[in-house]
Amino acid sequence: MLNNELNNIYALRSRGETYRLMGKYNEALADFNKLLEIEPGYELALGKRGETNFMMAIDDLTKSLTIEQKNVFALSYRGSEFYKLKIFEESFEDLNKTIAIEPKNA
Known part of the structure; x- marks a missing residue:
């Protein structure tokens, strides 16, 4: 077509x-x-x-997290991107991991 x-x-x-x-x-x-x-x-x-x-941002952040699973920046940013797309469960998981790794980030 x-x-x-x-x-x-x-x-x-x-x-x-x-x-x-x-x-x-x-x-x-x-x-x-x-x-x-x-x-x-x-x-x-x-x-x-x-x-x-x-x-695209989520894919890149996910690739980054396969290299460094405790990358607080990648986790928090990916959590924000999931939230913007209304993918709340994944957003919640990433943001909770961020807080567990770096409690001062809360």
Whole structure:
């Protein structure tokens, strides 16, 4: 569909969302950015681009935590990102770990 109609808003939105759900965040961002070039005030594209950036941050912070599990910065920041996405259980877990590691951070 996109090959014939490069500026097809529905197809770009659907493909961008599919990429986002697959964890292909760079591809998703490219589609959401293209949508915003076509229609600068498109609120759904703005929201999805913001959500994709949060997910990219969570992925990077998770990778950081596989290297250093007690990284208080990564735990607290990832907890905040989860909270912004309304993923409360994971947010609560990360923030509790932060407090357990560094009680003065409470």
